Amino acid sequence: xxxxxFLRFLLLLLxxxxxxxxGIAVISSLIVALLSAVLFISQSIQAExxxxxxAQPDFVVQxxxxxxxxxxxxxWLEEIQEINGVSSVTPRVYGExxxxxxxxxxxxxxxxxFDEQSSKAIEKIVQETDLRKFLxxxxxxxxxxxKKFLQEHYYKGFYNFKNPDGEIIKVPVYSSFDKETxxxxxDMIIMxxxxxxxxxxxxxxxxxxxxxxxxxxxxxxNVLTKLHLLHYDIRVITxxxxxxxxxxxxxxxxGLFLALYLITIMTFILIxxxxxxxVAVGWSIKDVLKLKFFETSIIVLLSFINGVIIAYCYxxxxxxxxxxxxFLGSENLSNEVAFMPVVDFGLLGSIFxxxxxxxxxxxxxxxxxxAVTEPxxxxx
Amino acid sequence: MxxxxxxxxxxxxxxxTSITAHMxxxxxxxxxxxxxxxxxxxxxxxxxxxxSYMAAGIRGYTKPSNPSYPDMxxxxxxxxxxxx
Amino acid sequence: xxxxxxxxxxxxxxTKKAAHVLKEINLQINKGELVILKGVSGSGKSTLLSIIxxxxxxxxxxxxxDGKAVSKLPDIHASHFRANSIGFIFQHFNLLDExxxxxxxxxxxxxxxxxIKTVDEKVQKSMELANISHKADQQVKxxxxxxxxxxxxxxxxxxxxxxxxxxxxxANLDRTNSLHFIELVKTxxxxxxxxxxxTHDPLFEEAGFHDSILHMxxxxxxxxx
Numbered sequence: 001x002x003x004x005x006f007l008r009f010l011l012l013l014l015x016x017x018x019x020x021x022x023g024i025a026v027i028s029s030l031i032v033a034l035l036s037a038v039l040f041i042s043q044s045i046q047a048e049x050x051x052x053x054x055a056q057p058d059f060v061v062q063x064x065x066x067x068x069x070x071x072x073x074x075x076w077l078e079e080i081q082e083i084n085g086v087s088s089v090t091p092r093v094y095g096e097x098x099x100x101x102x103x104x105x106x107x108x109x110x111x112x113x114f115d116e117q118s119s120k121a122i123e124k125i126v127q128e129t130d131l132r133k134f135l136x137x138x139x140x141x142x143x144x145x146x147k148k149f150l151q152e153h154y155y156k157g158f159y160n161f162k163n164p165d166g167e168i169i170k171v172p173v174y175s176s177f178d179k180e181t182x183x184x185x186x187d188m189i190i191m192x193x194x195x196x197x198x199x200x201x202x203x204x205x206x207x208x209x210x211x212x213x214x215x216x217x218x219x220x221x222n223v224l225t226k227l228h229l230l231h232y233d234i235r236v237i238t239x240x241x242x243x244x245x246x247x248x249x250x251x252x253x254x255g256l257f258l259a260l261y262l263i264t265i266m267t268f269i270l271i272x273x274x275x276x277x278x279v280a281v282g283w284s285i286k287d288v289l290k291l292k293f294f295e296t297s298i299i300v301l302l303s304f305i306n307g308v309i310i311a312y313c314y315x316x317x318x319x320x321x322x323x324x325x326x327f328l329g330s331e332n333l334s335n336e337v338a339f340m341p342v343v344d345f346g347l348l349g350s351i352f353x354x355x356x357x358x359x360x361x362x363x364x365x366x367x368x369x370x371a372v373t374e375p376x377x378x379x380x
Numbered sequence: 381m382x383x384x385x386x387x388x389x390x391x392x393x394x395x396x397t398s399i400t401a402h403m404x405x406x407x408x409x410x411x412x413x414x415x416x417x418x419x420x421x422x423x424x425x426x427x428x429x430x431x432s433y434m435a436a437g438i439r440g441y442t443k444p445s446n447p448s449y450p451d452m453x454x455x456x457x458x459x460x461x462x463x464x
Numbered sequence: 465x466x467x468x469x470x471x472x473x474x475x476x477x478x479t480k481k482a483a484h485v486l487k488e489i490n491l492q493i494n495k496g497e498l499v500i501l502k503g504v505s506g507s508g509k510s511t512l513l514s515i516i517x518x519x520x521x522x523x524x525x526x527x528x529x530d531g532k533a534v535s536k537l538p539d540i541h542a543s544h545f546r547a548n549s550i551g552f553i554f555q556h557f558n559l560l561d562e563x564x565x566x567x568x569x570x571x572x573x574x575x576x577x578x579x580i581k582t583v584d585e586k587v588q589k590s591m592e593l594a595n596i597s598h599k600a601d602q603q604v605k606x607x608x609x610x611x612x613x614x615x616x617x618x619x620x621x622x623x624x625x626x627x628x629x630x631x632x633x634x635a636n637l638d639r640t641n642s643l644h645f646i647e648l649v650k651t652x653x654x655x656x657x658x659x660x661x662x663t664h665d666p667l668f669e670e671a672g673f674h675d676s677i678l679h680m681x682x683x684x685x686x687x688x689x
Binding site: 011012014015045048049051052055057090092094109111118121122124177178180181183184185188190211246302305309312313316317328340341343 | 381382384385392395396399402403406408411412414415416417418419420421422423424427
Binding site: 004005006008009012013016017278279280281282283284285286287 | 517519539540542543544546547548550552554558560562563567570571572573574575576577578579580583619620623
């Protein structure tokens with residue numbers, strides 16, 4: 001900025017008309033903050049999802065009869081294991097348990113504690129877990145949301161499950177998951193597989209479904225055909241389908257930018273156009289546009305930084321109260337997720353461009369138009 | 381006036397620096413490790429979303445995909461993700 | 465010297481709303497002359513001033529100032545011409561209310577790329593000339609009508625222009641302030657400035673310091689008196 005009188009005048013205008021500028025900046029900051037917050041939350045959840053998709057098995061096999069899912073017989077395990085190229089075949093026993101008075105549900109998961117990998121992981125993830133002690137009785141480990149729910153409903157350290165035959169099964173709470181894993185464990189209850197079978201009155205020789213991997217991707221189609229030949233009532237869910245389902249779940253970007261445009265246009269209506277009589281006192285249109293450009297750019301930049309700072313603090317320091325419900329839902333157990341900071345600078349740059357360019361244009365175009373076509377305006 | 385602008389610039393620098401520091405020093409690895417360990421217990425990677433059981437995962441899809449077979453839920457519902 | 469040849473101005477030409485506001489204007493104002501342009505509202509006085517100052521372009525004809533056809537200048541040169549040769553005084557002063565007197569005056573000099581020191585010196589000099597330097601740091605919104613007019617005069621003088629154009633300069637002033645303004649104009653006349661005042665205030669005529677009075681009516685110029 002070679003011309004320092006220009007800079008001095010620019011700062012002077014910003015300072016003297018600070019209340020008007022602050023008004024515009026506050027509205028713009030809130031718009032940017034809202035948008036950035038939504039993006040931060042969705043990015044954080046998407047990052048977590050990506051992490052989970054890594055752990056997702058390549059295939060899940062279920063049994064469908066008359067369009068309804070039913071339990072899978074244990075023999076299927078061996079049949080799948082015999083298919084060439086298949087590895088890590090894992091039986092899964094789990095299900096939704098309804099807490100009917102409140103229409104809420106927990107995800108009950110049966111764990112085979114004799115499985116070495118599961119046992120090690122439990123010892124690490126749940127603090128103060130003595131596996132022997134845990135296994136000595138029929139107990140459960142609950143997620144943070146379930147823990148709070150039980151406390152709210154006066155279940156002190158236990159819950160009375162009712163099996164389909166109407167029998168009450170009292171299960172004490174042994175421990176709870178770390179709050180940091182709320183994003184996946186909030187509504188989760190893990191318990192020994194046999195206990196879970198008795199709650200759901202499942203046959204001992206059945207499983208909910210079977211998960212397995214096929215490391216060689218070229219074999220996927222082949223394995224799929226073989227599976228369908230095994231049983232007529234088999235339903236195979238591939239990792240791709242689940243990935244797609246998750247992508248759809250948080251693919252808000254398109255809609256967001258549309259909303260951004262609409263809101264930005266609304267803001268422009270609020271901008272009070274200030275007419276400067278500068279053309280009459282020797283300013284060229286270029287000079288007026290230059291001044292307006294810098295003035296608006298500073299406001300846009302400051303609003304953008306404000307918005308991002310507010311959004312960052314709101315999402316990553318205060319865990320996005322209210323807004324997180326939009327993403328995580330609020331119909332079931334409320335989930336207090338500590339979001340992992342993920343900042344996509346490319347997306348932030350896009351927000352800046354999508355927000356800044358129309359903003360600056362909306363100020364400069366009328367200024368230019370009046371300066372060019374209405375010389376009398378400058379004389380009034 | 382200039383002093384006011386300098387104070388403002390200083391405040392912004394401080395805020396941006398602390399955010400950058402928070403982002404850089406966040407213990408991502410331990411967070412990831414905990415999640416992965418939890419996943420390795422249950423072998424069921426699903427998000428613990430607080431949606432009602434039959435709620436659609438995608439807005440707009442509140443009905444079964446095929447009216448002739450209402451039991452056959454589309455794969456984008458939470459019931460699909462969670463299993464029954 | 466200002467020479468105006470066969471000047472015509474039509475707003476919205478070739479439409480139903482076409483308005484012929486200046487018709488065949490021919491005029492010559494010599495250097496150092498003070499001309500009063502009289503006429504009712506809407507007679508075309510302000511349009512003539514805006515064309516002389518190269519803010520507006522004529523439909524046909526031309527305006528030559530010191531041998532230069534200013535009516536044909538592109539915007540960048542026209543603004544340069546205004547910044548160096550024209551001082552404008554408006555009916556509504558056209559000052560930025562939130563800024564101080566000296567900041568308002570300095571606006572004219574900003575596009576010229578002068579140093580801060582030179583700008584401050586020029587502003588100080590013109591404030592003294594317009595007798596407003598005691599209010600230098602006061603915001604314009606706190607000034608009286610007469611003080612605002614003096615601030616506007618200081619702004620018109622700060623670039624030391626050869627020509628000063630005044631559009632209804634006393635319309636918003638009381639009699640005392642109008643007389644003060646006339647005194648100031650007399651000083652400028654003595655300094656050798658070419659001055660054109662568009663007004664229907666009889667005070668200017670009564671003061672008797674003019675070189676000629678032109679009557680404008682329905683876009684046409686009457687005989688000089």
